[in-house]
Amino acid sequence: MASNGNNMASKAGSSGGGKQSNPSAEQVVATFQRMRQEQRNMASKAAELEMESNEHSLVIDTLKDVDPSRKCFRLVGGVLVERTVKEVLPALQTNKEQISKILESISTKMQEKGRELTEYRERYNIRLVGEGEAQGQSTESSKDSEGGGSKSGAGVLVS
Numbered sequence: 001m002a003s004n005g006n007n008m009a010s011k012a013g014s015s016g017g018g019k020q021s022n023p024s025a026e027q028v029v030a031t032f033q034r035m036r037q038e039q040r041n042m043a044s045k046a047a048e049l050e051m052e053s054n055e056h057s058l059v060i061d062t063l064k065d066v067d068p069s070r071k072c073f074r075l076v077g078g079v080l081v082e083r084t085v086k087e088v089l090p091a092l093q094t095n096k097e098q099i100s101k102i103l104e105s106i107s108t109k110m111q112e113k114g115r116e117l118t119e120y121r122e123r124y125n126i127r128l129v130g131e132g133e134a135q136g137q138s139t140e141s142s143k144d145s146e147g148g149g150s151k152s153g154a155g156v157l158v159s
Contacts (some may be wrong), residue, residue: 028124029158035120039113046106049099056096063089128158 023031063072068086075081120126 028126032117032120032124032126032158035113035117039110039117042106042110042113046103046110049103049106053096053099053103056092056099060089060092060096063092126158 063085066072066085068084068089070085072083072085072088073080074083074088074091
């Protein structure tokens with residue numbers, strides 16, 4: 001815990017003596033929104049790679065039944081290059097495997113980011129606009145009963 005406070009203090013800058021260990025509401029919101037944006041970017045990249053993997057699968061399925069000496073064309077850096085099926089098919093399969101590995105890596109990172117976001121939300125009692133009223137009230141009552149409400153100040157509302 002002490003190391004987290006020191007990290008927060010270095011991020012907070014030179015605001016005030018006692019407030020360095022507890023970031024302001026604006027800093028909490030900005031950090032939370034940055035973390036959410038990072039997660040959205042990862043999800044967007046994962047969707048893009050998933051589409052690319054599907055395209056590779058479609059082309060591989062089409063080419064595997066074709067004569068290996070048949071001409072085919074491949075787009076390389078915006079230039080259409082003439083090759084044969086036996087040259088292109090192994091490269092496509094290798095690319096598809098690499099894309100799958102990257103997708104797994106991104107998926108793992110997204111799960112880690114999701115856990116990190118959840119922990120951050122719980123630590124600073126962040127409620128998103130549009131969350132159910134019953135859920136918001138139950139978190140407030142549990143925070144008040146634990147005495148955690150006074151430590152983190154008022155809950156932060158993020159739109």
